Every structure is written in C-alpha cells, then in structure tokens.
Amino acid sequence: xxxxxxxxxxxxxxxxxxxxxxxxxxxxxxxxxxxxxxxxxxxxxxxxxxxxxxxxxxxxxxxxxxxxxxxxxxxxxxxxxxxxxx
Amino acid sequence: xxxxxxxxxxxxxxxxxxxxxxxxxxxxxxxxxxxxxxxxxxxxxxxxxxxxxxxxxxxxxxxxxxxxxxxxxxxxxxxxxxxxxxxxxxxxxxxxxxxxxxxxxxxxxxxxxxxxxxxxxxxxxxxxxxxxxxxxxxxxxxxxxxxxxxxxxxxxxxxxxxxxxxxxxxxxxxxxxxxxxxxxxxxxxxxxxxxxxxxxxxxxxxxxxxxxxxxxxxxxxxxxxxxxxxxxxxxxxxxxxxxxxxxxxxxxxxxxxxxxxxxxxxxxxxxxxxxxxxxxxxxxxxxxxxxxxxxxxxxxxxxxxxxxxxxxxxxxxxxxxxxxxxxxxxxxxxxxxxxxxxxxxxxx
Amino acid sequence: xxxxxxxxxxxxxxxxxxxxxxxxxxxxxxxxxxxxxxxxxxxxxxxxxxxxxxxxxxxxxxxxxxxxxxxxxxxxxxxxxxxxxxxxxxxxxxxxxxxxxxxxxxxxxxxxxxxxxxxxxxxxxxxxxxxxxxxxxxxxxxxxxxxxxxxxxxxxxxxxxxxxxxxxxxxxxxxxxxxxxxxxxxxxxxxxxxxxxxxxxxxxxxxxxxxxxxxxxxxxxxxxxxxxxxxxxxxxxxxxxxxxxxxxxxxxxxxxxxxxxxxxxxxxxxxxxxxxxxxxxxxxxxxxxxxxxxxxxxxxxxxxxxxxxxxxxxxxxxxxxxxxxxxxxxxxxxxxxxxxxxxxxxxxxxxxxxxxxxxxxxxxxxxxxxxxxxxxxxxxxxxxxxxxxxxxxxxxxxxxxxxxxxxxxxxxxxxxxxxxxxxxxxxxxxxxxxxxxxxxxxxxxxxxxxxx
Numbered sequence: 001x002x003x004x005x006x007x008x009x010x011x012x013x014x015x016x017x018x019x020x021x022x023x024x025x026x027x028x029x030x031x032x033x034x035x036x037x038x039x040x041x042x043x044x045x046x047x048x049x050x051x052x053x054x055x056x057x058x059x060x061x062x063x064x065x066x067x068x069x070x071x072x073x074x075x076x077x078x079x080x081x082x083x084x085x086x
Numbered sequence: 087x088x089x090x091x092x093x094x095x096x097x098x099x100x101x102x103x104x105x106x107x108x109x110x111x112x113x114x115x116x117x118x119x120x121x122x123x124x125x126x127x128x129x130x131x132x133x134x135x136x137x138x139x140x141x142x143x144x145x146x147x148x149x150x151x152x153x154x155x156x157x158x159x160x161x162x163x164x165x166x167x168x169x170x171x172x173x174x175x176x177x178x179x180x181x182x183x184x185x186x187x188x189x190x191x192x193x194x195x196x197x198x199x200x201x202x203x204x205x206x207x208x209x210x211x212x213x214x215x216x217x218x219x220x221x222x223x224x225x226x227x228x229x230x231x232x233x234x235x236x237x238x239x240x241x242x243x244x245x246x247x248x249x250x251x252x253x254x255x256x257x258x259x260x261x262x263x264x265x266x267x268x269x270x271x272x273x274x275x276x277x278x279x280x281x282x283x284x285x286x287x288x289x290x291x292x293x294x295x296x297x298x299x300x301x302x303x304x305x306x307x308x309x310x311x312x313x314x315x316x317x318x319x320x321x322x323x324x325x326x327x328x329x330x331x332x333x334x335x336x337x338x339x340x341x342x343x344x345x346x347x348x349x350x351x352x353x354x355x356x357x358x359x360x361x362x363x364x365x366x367x368x369x370x371x372x373x374x375x376x377x378x379x380x381x382x383x384x385x386x387x388x389x390x391x392x393x394x395x396x397x398x399x400x401x402x403x404x405x406x407x408x409x410x411x412x413x414x415x416x417x418x419x420x421x422x423x424x425x426x427x428x429x430x431x432x433x434x
Numbered sequence: 435x436x437x438x439x440x441x442x443x444x445x446x447x448x449x450x451x452x453x454x455x456x457x458x459x460x461x462x463x464x465x466x467x468x469x470x471x472x473x474x475x476x477x478x479x480x481x482x483x484x485x486x487x488x489x490x491x492x493x494x495x496x497x498x499x500x501x502x503x504x505x506x507x508x509x510x511x512x513x514x515x516x517x518x519x520x521x522x523x524x525x526x527x528x529x530x531x532x533x534x535x536x537x538x539x540x541x542x543x544x545x546x547x548x549x550x551x552x553x554x555x556x557x558x559x560x561x562x563x564x565x566x567x568x569x570x571x572x573x574x575x576x577x578x579x580x581x582x583x584x585x586x587x588x589x590x591x592x593x594x595x596x597x598x599x600x601x602x603x604x605x606x607x608x609x610x611x612x613x614x615x616x617x618x619x620x621x622x623x624x625x626x627x628x629x630x631x632x633x634x635x636x637x638x639x640x641x642x643x644x645x646x647x648x649x650x651x652x653x654x655x656x657x658x659x660x661x662x663x664x665x666x667x668x669x670x671x672x673x674x675x676x677x678x679x680x681x682x683x684x685x686x687x688x689x690x691x692x693x694x695x696x697x698x699x700x701x702x703x704x705x706x707x708x709x710x711x712x713x714x715x716x717x718x719x720x721x722x723x724x725x726x727x728x729x730x731x732x733x734x735x736x737x738x739x740x741x742x743x744x745x746x747x748x749x750x751x752x753x754x755x756x757x758x759x760x761x762x763x764x765x766x767x768x769x770x771x772x773x774x775x776x777x778x779x780x781x782x783x784x785x786x787x788x789x790x791x792x793x794x795x796x797x798x799x800x801x802x803x804x805x806x807x808x809x810x811x812x813x814x815x816x817x818x819x820x821x822x823x824x825x826x827x828x829x830x831x832x833x834x835x836x837x838x839x840x841x842x843x844x845x846x847x848x849x850x851x852x853x854x855x856x857x858x859x860x861x862x863x864x865x866x867x868x869x870x871x872x873x874x875x876x877x878x879x880x881x882x883x884x885x886x
Contacts (some may be wrong), residue, residue, distance in 0.1 A: 014426050014443070023426055023448040027795040027820070030443035052531060056440035064442035067759055071445055074763060132448065155703040185706055234613040256701075281700055282613065428447040 001069070002079045003038050017077060024075065029054070033068065037078065092391060095126045095163075095198075098178025099136025099143070103415070104320040107178040109136045109239045110377040111387045112143065117380055118388035126170050128195055132429040138420045145170070148432035156185040156305040160192060169218070172198045173290045174394050176387065178371055183208055201349045201394035203370050211368040213284055214255055220365065225337065225345040227365050228356070230286040239268050242285060254279035261288060289366075291358040294331075295323070296338045297373050299386050301393065302348030308384045309338045312375065315410070323375055323413075330407040337363055350376075350390055375411055382406040441820050442757070444795050465787045465828040468749055470857040473789035477826055481865065482753040483771045484852040485837060489527055490522025492746035493855070496531045499743060502711035506719035509734045513557050515689050516542040518740025518834045519748075523852050523862035525549055527744075536738040540567040557603070557686070557738070559647070561585075561619060568592055572600045579603045579647045579686070581620055586634060593640040602629050603645030603686060608666050610650050610659040619649065623666055632670065636678050643680065645736070646670055653697065653741070653818060657709045657717035660687060661885070664718045668725035686736035687718060693745035695782040695831050711742070741834040748833025750776060751789070754825045755804060765799045767821060772803030772810050772827065774843040777836055779812045786812070789826035792819035805844050842866060 003009075005019045013031050014031045015024040026034065029050070036046045043065070050061060094115060098106030108127070115123045127146035130135050135145045147166045150158045166172065175198055177186050186193075187205050194200075202208075210219050220227030231245065242250065243265070252271035253259040256279050266392040272283050298309035313336045314323040338353060352373040354366040372386065379386045382405040392399050427432040466473060469488050476484060487761035496512065497513045503510040513536035514528035520542060525535070526549060535546035538560030546556050553574025563571070565588060570579050572592055580602055581588050593600050605620030606628040614766040621627040635643045646667045664687060671682035691714055696704040722735065752771035760766055773779055786801065789814055803810035813828070821827070840847055851859050 012430065012685055013428060016422060016426075023422065023429070024445050025430055025448060025795075026445045027441060027443065027793060029441055033443050053438055054440040055437040056822070060440075060442075064757075068443040068445065070759070071763070075447070076447070153701055153703065156706045181701065184702055188706065426448065 001037060001081070003034065003045075004077055004079055009034050009038075009076055015077065017075070020076060022075065024077075030068065033065070038043070089120070089122045091122045091124060092173045092334075092395070093124045093126060094391060095128050095166070095170075095172045095175040096143075096178065097128045097130075097149070097176070097182060099127050099129050099134040099146070100131070101135045101317065104322055105374040105413075106134075107372050107374040107376055109139065109373055111176055111178060111372055112136070113377050114380045114385055115391065116142065118385060118391070120388060120392060124170075126166065126172060128166075128175075128282045129428070132425055135418065137428055137434055138418055138424060144347040146434045148427065148428060152179075152181045152185050156188050157208055159185050160189055163189075163193065163198070164196070167196055167198060167286065174199045174391050176200075176372075176390065177202070180370060183370055199394040199396070201390050203347060203351075207345055207347055210372055211370060212255075213253060213367065214282060216365075216367075219368075223341065225341060225344070225365050226363060228287040228289050230284050231236050232282045232284055233272075234282045236269060239265060239272060242268065246285060246287055249288045251288050253284040253286055255282060255284065259286075264354040289358050289364050291356045293317075294329070294334060295326070295353045295373065295375070296334055296353045296355065297351065297376060297379060297386065298338055298342070298353075299350050299389055299393070300342040300345075300347035301399075302346060304343040304346045306342050307389055307393070307399055307403060308379065308386045309335055310379045310382055310384055310386070310405050311335065311338075313377060325410060325412045326375055326378065327410045328378060328405060333361070333363055337344075337365065341365070341368075350386060375413075378409065378411040379405075381394060381411065382409045400431055440694035440822060441793055441795070442822065444797060444820055446795075446797065463787065464791050465749075465789055465830075466791075469853040470711075471853055471859060473751055473826055473828060476851065476859070477751055477753065477789075479859070480849045480851050480861065482751060482826065483775065483848045484508065484751045485775075485832070485848060485863075486749040486751060487521075487524065487833060487850065487862070488747045488749070489852055489854050492524070492527050492744065493531060495743050495746065496528060499711045499737075499739065500532075502715040503735065503737065506715050507722060507735055508732060511684075511734055511736045513555075513686075513736055513738045514743075515738050515740030516545065516570070517838055518689075519744050519837050520545055521837055522549060523848060523860070524744065524837075534566060534736075540564060540570075543567060543571065543576075548790065556593045557736070559649075559738075565592070569596070572596060572598055575601060577601055577603060577622075577644065579605050579645075580631065580635075581605050583631065583634075590638050590640050600641050601644045602635060602641045603647045603684070604628060604635065604643070606646060606648045606670065608648060608650070608663060609666060610662040610666075612651055612654065612656055612659045614651070616649070616651050620647070623670070629673070632674060636680065637673070641647055643674065643682065645684040645686055645733075646682055646690065647686040647736075649690060651736070652690045653692045654679045655708060657694050657713040660714055661717035661721040662722070663687060664721035665725060668722060668727065672726055675731075681731065682733055684734035684736050685722070686738065689737070689739040689741065691739045693742045693831060693834060695745060695784070698781055698783055700783075741756065744833040745831045746833065746837065748831065750829040750832045750836070752827050752829065754821045754823050754827065756823060757821065760800070765797045766802060767799050767818065768802045768804060769812060769827065770804050771812060772805040772845070773807075773812070774803075774805060774810075774841045774845070775836065775847060776803070776829065776832060777839040777841075778810060778832060778834070782831075783813060783816070784832065785830040786816060786818065786820060787828050787830070788819055789828055792821075795820055807844070837863075842871065846871070 007014045011028040096108045096112055098108030100106040101109040112125050125143050127143040128149045129146050131198050136143055149162050202383055214232050216227050217230050249261045250262045251259055252262050254275040257353050258275045260271040262271055293314050296311045299307040301307050310327050311331055312326040313329050314326050316324040318324050350372040352369040356364045384402040384405050448580040469490055513534040514538045534555040535551045536557045537543045537546055553576045556576040558571050558576050559579045606623050607617045607620045608623035609615055621631045635641050645856045648663050650663050667685045692708040708843040752769040758766050796817045796819050801813040849861050849865040852862045853859055
C-alpha cells in the first residue's frame, strides 16, 4: 500500500490531490497514519505505533483503521497492491 | 482633514450568477465620501468570490449559518469583534435578519451598530402575510390566498382567473394555466418548501424595482426606481436602468410612511397596462444592484452606515435618470492555499 | 506514561458547495454535567440509556410561565397536563408549584386522586369518560369538560340520579387561522354547535356551567391564534351572561404552547424562533382585557400547557454501540437509545451532544437506535464529533410525551432519575425487568411444555 504520487500532506492536516484537484482535511491521528504509510510501514507496524500512543484497544483500532483506508482508497489517495513481501 | 475610519462587517459575498448584494454594498462603501472603511467579509462558504477580492475586502471570517442558532452566531461575532473592532454590520441575506434582529441589543452593547427593520416589520412583509400587509397599510397588492390542502384547489377558479401564480412560502414561483398545473406546482413546491402554498393573481405588465432607505420614523432617506432590462433565467436583473416615475416614488414613500420601515429595502413592483402599480414583494435588505444607486447619486449603503452610527442624514431628493447598470462575470485567479486557509481556519 | 485520548482517524473533503467545518461544528459543546451531576457517574450508577429529569429546571420554568401570565392578568391558574408526563414525582412538583391536575382518562383521574389532589382541582377532559369515571368525578365535584352531546346527556342523567349539580365546562373548537384546525374535540364555534350545547346545559338546570374551554392545536408557533381563541370564548361567555344572567367563572385556553425543540424541516432552531411564555401571555391577556368583561367580572384564566413546561427539563442519556459506514460511504452511529423510548424523534431534530470533550473534527452522521427495525432513526443527518464506542451522549429536551408514549418494545424501559435542587439523585421510576413483564402474562396449561 502506498500513498499516491504527488499527494501532498501538510502538517496541519491538509491534503491536496493534484490528479483530481480535490482538497481534504485530516485529523491528527489521520496525519500520523498517512506519514507511517509514506514511510512504507505495514499495517502491523502502524497498529503497534498507535496502540502504544493512544488509549484504545486493538479491535477498535483495526476496525477504524480499515475504515480509514477504505475512504483513502475511495478518494484515490492511496494505491493498494498485493502484499507479496515475506 | 483625515476622514474617520469605520470597520464594517458585510455578508452576502456570493457574487455569483444569482448574486448576494455584499460585493456591491462594499463597492458603494469604498466610494463613501463621509468616511473611510475597513471591510470585514463575513462568509458562509469557501467559494464566495468576495472572500478573494482583496482590493475590496480586507479580511474575511466564516460565520455559522443562521440554522446553527443565534447563540452560536453571537459567539462567532464576539470573536471577530475582539480581533477587528467592528463598528457596523450590514447583513445581506433575508435568513440572517431573524437572528440578527434578536441579537441587535447585545451587539449594540458591544459597540456594533446595525440599521435593521423591527421584528414586526420583518414578519409582516413575509409572503404569506402580503394580503394583510396590503390591507393594513393601504397598498395595492395582487390578490392572494394561502392554501394548505390540495383539495381546496378546485374552488380557486371561482376566485382567480388563469393564469395564476403558485408560490412557496420562502422561495419558488410558477405560473399555472390550468388546475392540473396548479396541482403539479402545489406538489412540487410544497415538497421543497413545505406548506402553505400561496396562490396569487397574475398581473400582466412590466417589472420594476425600487431600492431605498427608511429612517424608522416614516421618512424616506433614499429611493431609486429601476426597470429591469434583461432578466436571467433565475429571475435576476442582468441589466437595468434608473427611471423617473412619480407613482412609484409615491408608493415607496407611502410604504415608508405607513410602516415606519427602518433600514434598507427593495420593493418588487408590477405595473399593469392601465398603469396601476402592485407591490409583489418586499425584500428586507439592499438588493444586489445597489451599486446603481451610487451611480445615480444616492450612496444608500453610505447613508445606511451613517444612520446606524447615529448620525443625522439629509434625505436624498434627486438622482440621475437613465443611468444603466450592466452586470458582468469576472474570473479571478486564486491560489489553492487561500481556499484551504478559509476552509480549514475560517479566516483569510 | 499515560496514553493520549483516542480519536478515530477521519478525513473530510473540503466541499465547495457545503458549509465548511467551522460553519457547522460548534453546535456541539460537550454536556459533561446535568445540574452539577456528572453524566458519566449517572450512567455508571443507573445504567444506559437513562432518563434524567431536572427538578430545578421544572420549577424555574413553571415560575417563569406563571410570572409571564400573572403580571399581565389578575386571575391565573395552571393545571398540569398529566398525559405530557404523569410520573408521580413530576406531577407532585407541579402540584407543589400550585398547579391543578388536568386529566383525560379514568386512569389519569385515579392517578391524580391517588397523589392526593383535591377532586375540586381536577379538570376532566377528553372524549372518553365512562359512566363510572363520570360518577366519580361528579361525587368529587371535579370540573368536567364536555366533549360531545352523548356525554352531556349522560352527565345530565347521572346528575338526576345522584341528586347532584355537577360543575361542567363546554369544550369549544374554532377557526383561529391556524392549520390544521382541530375540530374533532368539543363543539364548533362557527357553526353554532357550541352555543347550542351551552343552551342545552343552561336549560337543563341539572348542571352548573362554570367554564368554557378550548385547545386549538399542538406545538403552536403563533401566539396570535390564542388571542383569537380567547376573544371568541370571551364573546361566548358574555353572551351567556346577557341571555341567562349567569356568570362564566373561568376560560380555559388549554395547552399547545411550543417548546424550544426544533421541528423537522424548520430552517431556524426552535430556541431562536419559538414564541416565549411572554409572547403567549401577551396575546391572551390582551384579548381578554380588551373584551367587554367588567373589571370586577374578569373570568379566571386556566392554562393546561404541558410540553413547554417539561420538555427542557428532560434529558436522555445514551451510549455509542458502534460506528459503521453505509454502502454509500455515509457515517452511521448506533446508540442504545431507540424510538421506542424517544417517540419525539419522529417530529423533532433533537439536539444531541457528547458527554465528553472532543476535538474540532466532525462527520456528517446518521444516528440510529438499537432496535431491529428500519424506522429506528434518531437523527437522519447531523454533524457529530468523532464518537468512540462506549462514549456517552446527551439528548436534550425530551421531557414531554416520551415518558408517557414510550413503548415496551423489543427492550425494556430504562430507569428515570430525578436530580433535586440540592443535586441529589433519586430513581423515580425503576427500569423494567423480565419479571415485571412476565407477571402480567398467563400461559394456558396445554402450552406450558414443549421440546424443540
């Protein structure tokens, strides 16, 4: 999974997608996830970072994370490809 | 001598194809001779063109929609006032007037002045009340009837002749030539704006507008009549010309004398082929074509600000006849950062 | 090291045609406390969902209403509309504040009597009063408001039978310029039915006509309509005086005053637009004072307003069961509060606020109840902060009708707690149990056993 090329994420949570011309606002935890995706962390690594930082449980986080990824995908902000790494 | 500077908050920056009056009001204020201005734009949506007109608007803050409630609006205006020291606010949307009329004393206590109609004046001129309004103030209005029930439609032909106008309580109007059409429009308009529906006599003739300013004591401070020359598919004047019509001015003066209207207004008038005038609607604010008033020698927004500030204003008595306004659209180039700034932070 | 409060990740398109984030956001301030009591503590102690009633708000509201009328008109009496909320504790607060009882059934009548209300101070309204109910009311010298001719004749017979002289009023319906016109209760003014009924009562001489009553509608947004109603009743009262030399002692304008809730489809919030007690009082008292009553013969003004007196005093606390997304990408939040206990969500856009602090981020959300029924929708669309599972919310202004029209449907009805002026909490109605429900049922012997 990768952030699409040229998608700009500002520190305050503004995203601009130059391909579609759309702008978005993202909350701080959303920005963190986008940064972790940019760093090419996988889902397990991302979960770990967030669980250490926030008071929530794995199930809730997984659920919300999956939902967030769906929406990013829906807005064409990320590319999901088969994870073939071992 | 240096002129005093007044900080004025202005809404209605949506200078689009069915424009809000804000940008025209600001242009008038920029040409005021009795004061200098700093203009604080008050916007609802991030794409209101006025937000990005930096030569007209010094700074813009987004404000909550009237549907959010008066308390919320007050909290936002207090915040803006803290930063900008507002002296005057000129609202340019009908829907804003209700909460702002209610907030007038509170804003006044902060030193923010407005010049608005009273709540009674605002309510009396609502479309559903037009018949009573005409009776009470002895002003000719087209005959109209408020209906709630589709079944009562069948008795209409005994009271009205075709065509008749079917109107929503806030917006929308269609001309019906048969009972079937009345029914269709009844359903269509009530689905969108709710009940009641207003049935109004159709007046054949030409459409005229008058804008002006009443002092709240029955006196006419300003009045400029205009004939629409070109009407867009949204019913807005694209071009118009100032005219001299004593009858129209008489009706305007009568309206102001009898209602003691306070503030700016626009009258929508119809003149039938016998030259009789009918009042169709009263808009409780300045119209989008208000800049024409500056062009003909009556800077109504300037006078309104002076009245709001408690100054004595000498009524305008003359204006240039035969001056035209022609509206045009203009594409601005705007950086995305500005759009994001107003969208994210509500300030630009 | 303590962890940070979790907020789910959220992304929102910067729309160009819609209000931006700022525009809609601050409808929401968290409601962490009600009358000084923490919402989280209430839920911990009494469960979720939970109805909470503020005694402080009830008392201040009825005081405000009385002041609005009593400063404008010399003789005013409020009567508590039982059907709006007949929890005993609630009725008792109103009776302590001087309100009479206004009941519309034998059940409500008995409830008022069992609370210790003097029979003379019970107004008995409504289209259904059994012979047994009427006999009781006659014996207790209650005020019986006649709804139809059949009732008029029954009362007349009972009066004859018991050799008594019941005190009655005629309920009148009329055109006050509002829509819909309520013409199903009582006798019509415009077509002469009301005058006819009055004459029948006066000529029968078995009853004493003490009052005239009308109730023009519900959730009325026009004080002016009450002015018209008051004028018409005043005319009738004066006509009675002229014809029979008989003085009508009271005019009862019923209830129907709007509360501060926002009706579905209204553009501006109810709290800004709905008339105040002062507006209603001004319209009504002006009409009565301007009528032709002599100064010393002004009738008592009775008001049976319910909704406007109790709505704001009621809160419904709930919890988030789940957040999900619809097939169209829309945010759905499921609460443990269903329409079976929040009937009024069918016609109001109830204000919902989180019970804990939150960030400025929000989402357009559809709020569902927990019932396995498609109609269980609390708000079709509202902009809510990002709530987590288990978070608590406060639904505002639910005091009227919900605690009487609620249904035991699918789930059991929750506790109702009263917060007294000293900020102490009292359960005033216990949550239902399976035993409660089963205790009312009987299973025939042949159905007792089965094997699956």
